[in-house]
Amino acid sequence: MIVMEPSEFQLRKFVAPEFIFGIDARKLAGRYARNFGARKVLVVTDPGIIAAGWTEEILDTLRSVDLDHTVFSALTSNPKAEEVMAGAELYRSANCNAILAVGGGSPIDCAKGIGIVSSNRRHVLEFVGVDKVDLPSPPLICVPTTSGSGADISQFAIITDVEKRVKIAIISKMLVPDVALIDPVVTTTMSRELTAATALDALCHSIEAFVSTAHSPITDVHALQAMQLVTANLLPALKQPDSLVLRGRMMLASLQAGLAFSNASLGAVHAMAHSLGGLLSYPHGECNALLLPHVVDFNFSSAIQRYLEVARTIGLNYDPSLPDTGRTALTSFLQHLIREAGLPSRLREMGITHDHLAELAEKAINDPCIFTNPRQMTRHDIEEIYDKAL
Numbered sequence: 001m002i003v004m005e006p007s008e009f010q011l012r013k014f015v016a017p018e019f020i021f022g023i024d025a026r027k028l029a030g031r032y033a034r035n036f037g038a039r040k041v042l043v044v045t046d047p048g049i050i051a052a053g054w055t056e057e058i059l060d061t062l063r064s065v066d067l068d069h070t071v072f073s074a075l076t077s078n079p080k081a082e083e084v085m086a087g088a089e090l091y092r093s094a095n096c097n098a099i100l101a102v103g104g105g106s107p108i109d110c111a112k113g114i115g116i117v118s119s120n121r122r123h124v125l126e127f128v129g130v131d132k133v134d135l136p137s138p139p140l141i142c143v144p145t146t147s148g149s150g151a152d153i154s155q156f157a158i159i160t161d162v163e164k165r166v167k168i169a170i171i172s173k174m175l176v177p178d179v180a181l182i183d184p185v186v187t188t189t190m191s192r193e194l195t196a197a198t199a200l201d202a203l204c205h206s207i208e209a210f211v212s213t214a215h216s217p218i219t220d221v222h223a224l225q226a227m228q229l230v231t232a233n234l235l236p237a238l239k240q241p242d243s244l245v246l247r248g249r250m251m252l253a254s255l256q257a258g259l260a261f262s263n264a265s266l267g268a269v270h271a272m273a274h275s276l277g278g279l280l281s282y283p284h285g286e287c288n289a290l291l292l293p294h295v296v297d298f299n300f301s302s303a304i305q306r307y308l309e310v311a312r313t314i315g316l317n318y319d320p321s322l323p324d325t326g327r328t329a330l331t332s333f334l335q336h337l338i339r340e341a342g343l344p345s346r347l348r349e350m351g352i353t354h355d356h357l358a359e360l361a362e363k364a365i366n367d368p369c370i371f372t373n374p375r376q377m378t379r380h381d382i383e384e385i386y387d388k389a390l
């Protein structure tokens, strides 16, 4: 059990969008757009989701309420600032007044960027940091198609600055969608690799939020439930990808991890993964997975009780009188899970060499996620963790 210290009751804000969770939630997209006063909807999606048939099905919900729309799908994974600006130009020229995002973290983050660029009439890179957005986005409806990013819930958007080869984080209440329609059905077409990578992203969200210096009793509840759901259901879900029960549990994990991290923020895993993703545009979930055991090992001594609670929650055995046995049990379990899920476990598999480490560390130490890591870090610490993961 967590013992509540007076420090647990520091002032904390909790922001979340309206969300509908459950089978066929996606079918409510048209009704919500109509209720938000939409006249013409910019639909932000990606070619993979179009090919899977989900975009067309959701467009039908707009047609069923006589709403006009235009589709923007010229975006890549790890959305680029230029793609956001191109989407905002289409929103303006097509005279749209609402946005519907259908996809994983990339289309949703791109849609969030398009929203704030459209209402504030500034370049998306000008919003970098915390609370730098003045005006709210037009109505934004999200239908997440992966179970991991939490972008449909969060007040974060991660955009790549291609010129500087860095991912920037925009953190603002203005990025919270107006509604998230969270439907496990759409995740049944995810590949094994995407299922694994996005699940590890959700697991990182839950663990980083739980040990964050900005955690609260409300974020803890969601973080603990999410890590339990991911660790108990990921491998079964990979074996039975058509099981709606298992897909539903993974989707619930993503939602709860999203509620936790959006309000407690993250830590060194995400700071370092953003740096990696900006340099090489490698999938976010894979970067996170690879770094997680090394960051847990580094952070453990600064948040022993919290990490032991993580170990207990996911059902690991250790000797309570010897906390280091908890550290070993947790890092070994995470390495095992990553291996069983088929994700890369070494940076060199991504093409990273020693020559990249100083630049990676320099970018990671400037990422806003580093500020809530439970252990303070120097550039040298970060470089050493990258080196261990090499």
Ligand SMILES: [Fe+2]
Binding pocket: 149, 201, 205, 270, 284, 288
């Ligand atoms: Fe993430």
